[in-house]
Amino acid sequence: MIRKLQNGDINKVADLWLKTKLEAHNFIPEPYWTGNYEAVKKMLPQAEVYVYEENKIIQGFVGVQEEYIEGIFVSGKMQSHGIGKALLDYIKDKKGRLQLNVYQKNVRAMSFYQREGFTVQREQLDEFTGEKEYVMEWSS
Numbered sequence: 001m002i003r004k005l006q007n008g009d010i011n012k013v014a015d016l017w018l019k020t021k022l023e024a025h026n027f028i029p030e031p032y033w034t035g036n037y038e039a040v041k042k043m044l045p046q047a048e049v050y051v052y053e054e055n056k057i058i059q060g061f062v063g064v065q066e067e068y069i070e071g072i073f074v075s076g077k078m079q080s081h082g083i084g085k086a087l088l089d090y091i092k093d094k095k096g097r098l099q100l101n102v103y104q105k106n107v108r109a110m111s112f113y114q115r116e117g118f119t120v121q122r123e124q125l126d127e128f129t130g131e132k133e134y135v136m137e138w139s140s
Contacts, residue, residue, distance in 0.1 A: 005049035069100040
């Protein structure tokens with residue numbers, strides 16, 4: 001079931017954010033992510049966030065700001081089970097156009113977004129990590 005983030009979800013969602021960031025972006029030093037953990041917890045209640053919950057356990061979430069996807073996060077053991085696609089489809093139903101940034105080294109995410117109809121618009125450097133990333137876009 002997909003539903004809007006509730007205040008009681010914040011710690012679980014922030015923990016999921018950190019765990020998935022560390023796993024998917026092992027090419028970025030861990031202190032970068034752990035150093036942003038508290039800021040993410042503070043930003044979550046102000047963002048448009050939807051969680052995927054199964055048996056009262058949050059298995060994934062998506063954060064979006066207007067037409068920009070901040071990220072789709074799915075717990076490691078539940079990846080490749082359709083949760084990311086379900087979250088993305090949920091957002092696609094609400095928006096006519098979406099944009100996101102994805103690190104070039106995150107090949108799995110790149111493949112996922114391309115499979116879901118996103119196209120690369122341009123390449124840029126993430127000023128915070130120094131990593132190359134693609135700006136990708138989808139429209140209905």
